[in-house]
Amino acid sequence: MHELSITEGIIKIVESEAKKHHFNKVNSIKLVVGELSGVFPQLIQEYFNIASRGTIAEGAELIIRRVEARMKCNECGNESIIERHRLRCKNCGSLNVRITAGKEFYVDSLEVD
């Protein structure tokens, strides 16, 4: 339910880049969204279209790259995908694992004129 404040965060980033690089139009914005970030990508574009009205980001297409959640076992070193948030090593069963990917949520790059 807070996709609106998230899209405002994206617009703030675009506006601060516009001050540095002096572009006039944003064609697309590449976002990286990890599976563990809690963000629902399908809704962001729609909220973005509303929130960006009248800003330099208006009309931009969001290109979202999903990153799957991964973990590495501290006991046996096995690396695997995290499914359903389960932090148990699929090789040795240990719970002593660390998350190596999936929490990402950032603006990667802008395509501008």
Next chain:
Amino acid sequence: MEIKVVKQILEWNEDCSNEIKDTFEKKNIYMINVMGSPGAGKTSLIVNLINELRKYYKIAVIEGDIAGQIDAEKIKKMDIPVVQLNTDGACHIEAMSIKHILQYFNLDEIDVIIVENIGNLVCPAEFNIGEDIRVAILSIPEGDDKVEKYPLMFSTSEILVLNKYDMKSYFDFDDKKVESVARELNPNINIFRVSNKTKEGLNELVNALKNAIDKKIKK
């Protein structure tokens, strides 16, 4: 033209959360973020925690609610400094709201701030608010599938309170299953079985919090 940016989208919230952490480090304050569904027993737990923890610390409370003052009035009657934070529809508390509200407290006269987050198992988990510890409450009547359904809440909390534990016999609540799922999401989570009505299990929780508080603040 492509411009490489690589900037965290929720950076403003993280920055603000870190700012609050710095303030609390200087002022020697410990913050507890209490989260859970509407009706899980957040306010009752906070009332019980105040009664125990006030023997050792000066407590203050931030009551987050979408609307109204009901919870804040309860706490006020206990003679505890409290500020009601109305989010006016928003589903969670953000660090910025906490930062703005701190001016209403005398931080030199506080050891522990307890924040009651908005009743919601989803959004509050995504926003750090400068807290030292997260306490997630799941009450027995809500059902034993909630940890599985709302993983982020339980994978980011240090403490899980299974509240209304005295009602366990009335509901098909498999607490062993909840415990094993919670540990797979969050191997270091501390689980407490509590009834805020009978006070059963409350002592263990209070002691765990007291140990955590004493590790941080110097009295």
